Amino acid sequence: MRRFLIAGNWKMHKTVSEAIELVRELKNLVKDVSDRDILICPPFTALYPVSKELEGSNITLGGQNMYFEEQGAFTGEISPLMLKSVGCSYVILGHSERRHIFGESDELINKKVLSSINHGLIPILCVGELLEERENGKTKEVVEEQIREGLKNVNKDAEFVIAYEPVWAIGTGKTATPELAEEVHLFIREVLSDMFGNEKASSVKILYGGSVKPENAAGLLKMENIDGALVGGASLKAESFAKIVKFD
């Protein structure tokens, strides 16, 4: 019932010419895929040229972050209107690098989530515990708070995606086992059910992120509550991202 979504987060990688080269290669490799959704999130500077390359393709475009205001004196920020104007339909919000390097709070992330929805973007709300929190048995507590605060005042009819990304697994080569990831995904669905009801909770896509590679994608994605992947490092090479997209 839930279509898989495989999303690539390019982070702060790829100049415009490198981005065009990557997207041309990727487009060709995944052109026959029609049973799952494919998303790429290049850096802001590459969004417009990449959107031109994607015209008519089966790959959708997203931003990696945004500010919640439409416009104004917010030097260095990008608004939802700007993302829409270059063809984005998704935006990643609350990524652990935003939370831990740039100090984003649940309150700020919630404003961004509400604004993205109001402007017709689909937010991908990222949640996940630090290694220390996992070791202290706090995983569920941390994730629940990030979900409840991040989705505060969100209408149950709004479309949103959750990405569970244990911070200790991001860019470290350490992947959560499928069973360990599934346990948290199921818990997230229970929290969503409590917030929005069963029907809505069972329709929300919950992606896993954290060192997803062609070799481990299928094992993770066969779990019942894992509906896709948010891929960092392995999305920077067309061939490896395409292999993840085409997992079976």
Ligand code: PEP
């Ligand atoms: C990410 O950027 O969200 C991510 C999960 O990175 P990586 O796949 O490199 O761990």
